[in-house]
Amino acid sequence: MSLTKYDYVIIGAGPAGMAAAVEACQYGLNVLVLDEQPTIGGQIYRNIEDLEEQRPGEFHQLGADYQEAFELAQRFHSSEAKYRPGRSIWQIDSDLTLYHIGQDGGPSETCHAPRILIATGAMERPMPFPGWTLPGVMACTAADVLYKSSGLLPRGEIVLLGSGPLLLLIACRLLDAGVKIAAYLDTNPHLAPFQALPYLPEALRGHDYLLKGIAMLWQMFTSGAKVHLGVTGIEAQGEAHLQKVQFQQGTATWKELTADLLLLHHGVVPNVQITRQLGCEHAWYEKQRYWEPVLDQWGNTSIENIAVAGDSGRVCGSANSVLTGRLAALETARALGKIDSSQQTALAVPLLKRQNQELAIRPFLDTLFPPRRPWLVPQNEETLICRCEEVSVREIRGAVRLGALSPDRVKPMIRCGMGPCQGRMCGLTASEIIADERQVSPVDVGYFRVRSPIKPITLGQLAGID
Amino acid sequence: MFQPPPNVAKTVQITFEGQTYQVAPRQTVAAALMGEGYLTLRNSVVSGETRAAFCMMGICFDCLLEIDGRPNQQSCMIQVREGMNIQRQLKKGERA
Incomplete structure (x- = not known):
């Protein structure tokens, strides 16, 4: 295995990764993405480069942020950054050696x-x-x-x-494309809008997002789809x-719908597989009930020289991802001596200002759409939790009763x-x-210890045999 | 279940379970098969129950297929190539 050296390795070519690469190249860093x-x-910006060419006209339907993302993609391609698609990271060592x-099927x-x-x-x-598989x-x-x-x-x-x-956005995109949606089963708790109210004044600073949200709700509710609110239980059958699908609203009797396709959404959580493998410190974000890597304003983790940008930190959307990517790149440019601290601070001012604006709506949104108990802890004990190994709620509870008090003890049992999927x-x-x-709280229970290899790798690939 | 767009040039030939298909280029194997009307991509290695791609972004591993003789490939992340030979994976130790 030959070792290739760079100034900066960026994992991921979404909004955060592309923005970080473009920024870092401006300061003369040798970047690999x-x-x-x-x-x-x-x-979020899947197929951004080919979309217009493949299906002309549809690109504009996707909105103005796609135009911005397209420009970012072009800047990324014209930058000096070396880009390698189709590469999966399976291990990062504490000395920052990275294996992909x-x-x-070629060698690692x-x-x-x-x-x-x-x-x-x-x-x-x-x-x-039940039936989600x-x-x-x-x-x-x-x-x-x-x-x-x-x-x-x-x-x-x-x-x-x-x-x-996100569910509304995708629903409206399908409606725009002429798809007929038969039913919309809304699972949000009735009380959530009241709980989110205190965050509304702050959220008004992000009124563009609010208006977009209201427009999407209007489109969904007037689309002809049958809307059922306060859904608390569902079973997919066939x-x-x-x-x-059979579904229940509160304690009402179960209702039945014919369905060919059931699309789910229960919020978005950071992909922490790599930060977990590295052993970065993570904290529990109670509003959205997920763990996130602990970061400073530059995206630095608890491990020196490892940073996070975009939604693999806290989930805040693509515009914030671009900003966090650029901030992280500034920190790297400073750490590697390309700019000094005062330059870094000055360059960061407009980015932090925009970030403050971007994040205004997040506490409101995160409270308005809380993760909900019937899906966090399914009531039906036969519900499969682990799709790969087909492990049910009942089996997990049974293992805990036998004394396995943490995910790492439950796992081998x-x-x-x-x-x-390794627990993803x-x-x-x-x-x-x-x-x-x-x-107790999930904080007291913890999460799986994520170990290398974090992606399946064959012995042949490991041994460097093609 | 999924309707492919009209007027897209189908320039790539793939073989799935012994049958050949002309599909559009620059799309993933899972998407190409769904465009041809296939939803079920494998059987669970535990119960044998049918499974289809669930996440389409490399997280769930429910889209695993045998591609050009190599088993357990994430078909939602691999683009179609001319002459690609694709097989379903049935229960552990079984093949189509």
Whole structure:
């Protein structure tokens, strides 16, 4: 394995990673950007470069922020940064040596930089209920990815389940594209708008977002989709694939809907796989019930020379991701002697000012759309939590009763989190269920210890055999 | 379940379970198969229950397929290539 050296390795080519790379190159840094996906843009700006060429006209439908992202993508490509798509990081050592593999099955490669930026974005919070493993049940962002990257549009009886701005955004995008949505099952608690009220004055500073939200709600509620509010329970049913859903509002009797596709959304959580593997300090964010790496204003983690930008820190959206990417790059330029502290501070002033504006709406949003107990801790004990190893709520509770008090003790007993996804799809739910069974907070229970290799790697790749 | 866009040039030939398909380039294997009407991509190695791509962004591993003889490939992250040979993975130790 030959070791390639850079000044700055950035993991992820979404808004944060691209912005950091462009900024860092301006100060003469030798930058490598590794990204797992085949194209740049991350999830939010999937296929940003090819969209207009592949399906003319649709690009403009996606809004003004896509135009900005397209310009960022162009600046990224014309920068000096070396970009390698389709590369998955499977380990980072404490001396900042980084190991990555490609999807071609070729041998693992190694690189090193004195500074590493983790910009691996966010993922949807798992939303387990009976039948969520059936074909036809998908995360709502999956439908968005299929649309942006391949122009695929869902057809048949389409049902949406969940709450939050991203679900609305994706629903409206589908409606704009001519898709008929049969039903919208809203899971938000009735009290949430009242709890969010105290944050409204602050949120008014981000009134653009508020107006956009109101417009989306209007579009959804007038689209002809049947809207059911306060949904607290659901079951997806079908032989080999989804055919119907049964749902409940509060204590009312269960209702049934025909369904070909059920799209889920239960909020967004940071992808902490790499910061966990490195052993960075993480803190519990109670409003949205997830762990996030502890960061300073430059994105520095508790480990020297490792920083985080974008939604793999706290989930704050793409505009803030660009700003945090640039701030992190300034910190690296200073740390490597390309600019001094006073230059860094001066350059950061406009970025921090815009960030303050961008973040104004977040406390309101994070309170308005709280994660909800029926999906954090499913009532039906047979609900599968670990999709890979098919471990149920009942089995997790059973393991806790036998004395396994933390995710790491539960894991070897019942294989929860030991499948190929390595706990990405069950980690948060497992911590919540263990905490519930013990009647303590997830903070007291902790999370899976994430160990290398954080992506499946073959022995051949490890040994450098092609 | 998913409708591909009209008027897209289908310039790449792939083989899925022995049958050939012309599909649009620069899309992932999972998306191409969904565009051809396939939803179920594998069976759970535990219960044998059918599974389909769930997240489409490399997190869930429910889209695993055998691609060009290499098992357990994340088909939502790999783009189609001319002549690609794709197989479903059934229960542990079984093949189509």
